[in-house]
Amino acid sequence: MSDTQKRLADTLPFMSATEVSALVTSKEVSAREVAHTMLDRIKQLDGDIHAYNEVTPELALAAADNLDKRIAEGATAEELGKLAGAPVAFKDNMNLVGTHTTCSSKMLEGFQSPYDCTAVRRLLDAHTLPLGKLNMDEFAFGSSTETSATGLTHNPWDHKRVPGGSSGGSAAAVSAGMATITLGSDTGGSIRQPAAFTGTVGLKPSYGRVSRYGCVAFASSLDQIGPFSHTVRDSALALGAIAGKDPLDATSMNVPAEDYFASCNQGVEGMRVAVATDLLEQEGLDPRLKKEVLDSAELLAGMGAEVVEITLPSTKYGLPAYYVLGPAEASSNMARFDGIRYGHRAENAEDILDLYMRSRSEGFGDETIRRIMIGTYVLSSGHYDSYYMQAQKVRTVIRDDYKAVFAQADVLLTPSTPVLPFKFGEFADDPTAMYLSDYYTIPVNMAGIAGMSLPTRLIDGLPASVQLVANHFRETDLFRAGAALESSFAFPYDSVPAGQA
């Protein structure tokens, strides 16, 4: 390995997208070298971490060669954009032609993507290099990536701990420097909780901001695609690339993307930051994570923001309502897996009913079956009013609570999770105990607003974090406050033990 190659191998994994694109567009390093360096790193590290379900060297190198050709032909840095040459990867529920889309389920083993997911396509159109597809909880049902049928993903900060979930692979890949930006999906916290557990920046955009076309649906009134990155600015660039109306997803709203990158430089002077005092007294919240919220509020105040104290009493009803609405919508979405058009098919079926029943039971894992069962029950005749309708009303209460908050504040500061990353198997006996790790993230999905988890400091070698929440289509506020906090904390994301020489 030459000195230049060695230097690249040492520095590239924790570079920001802007740094990578500057190197590539100035021809200091070719996109091909970037791709090779990252593919080598994945080869070297991913055996222990297992962030990737599939690595795609051909696609990465083809995109790199394409970009190098454009640059050789005289395309400027300005034309190519700040993401040009950035190595990216995608949660394995997003379709990309030339890859499999398995949702980490036996049900979709070998499924070939027939078309491209819009968000994936848009990120690749920004001249990024696709490295592969990432592990997740089966069909995104879980908070630790332990329900994956392809094996456990290990937290790069401590291999005995989970990376969070369901987008655990997307989080671990960025955290271990095996991608600069990845995409995940967030239904109840599946981007922000794993971001919190791995010391990465995770953004759940407003409902309707990003098209979900080509992303396998979990709960259609809650799902949203968003990026993982090391830095807030990379998150801003990624959102800028994937946001906007898509005729192929009727729920994507016709609201133009803004210059999120510029928001990062705006500062917080005059911003109103809400702190929910009742949320900080919640039983089960690690006092050290409470301190991160209070310290963050103080830092923002020191930079010119105004801190207001509020309460969000409906938060504790978010989880129970979510565990009605999520499974209800999921049970309906999962009905498409019938062993006929795609997916696992049972052998020697006697008739169509036998085919349905055995194909589904053989293809789905335990947590998927549990969620389908709950969803089917709460939607069934005689129970609809007491569960589903009730949960829809709770949703109104949550939404009204946030409306009141955003009448007085621009952003809300809360913990991302009540706990630091937990160990494998810690909640094996009680499914509801693990659900609590999404306590602070779920209400944000219920209200359809935007949230970001941001790493703060290391506590006993594990990443701590805070969550910023903003009103519908006010992601610019998240980037303003997020960038300001990031510069104060200077989280040491490049000191992750995985892959240190």
Place this chain on the structure above:
Amino acid sequence: MALTQAEVREIGLIARLNLEDGAIEGLQEELNQILTYVEHMQELDLEGVAPTAYSTDFTDSLRDDVRVPSLPREAVLMNAPESKEGAFLVPRIKALGIEDSREDTAGGGS
């Protein structure tokens, strides 16, 4: 309101899941745990509160009524466990207990 094992089986049938006898008891326990947890919702007084299905002020978004290409047939069929002559193959469908007596029905399946 605790679920009985018979109810668990019934839900399994509605959900088109073939639950093994050995799995019923475990599922019953887990589902009851979740339903007990979900009961916390009932603490709230929701009298007169309107339900929310979509979080954003969603209005129907209609596209222009123009023809656009759909997925090519090969792409649609490429993940089918069994297909033949441009169609999905399914096992024989028995309707209302009337069995089709023909030996070789289209899509005879496996």
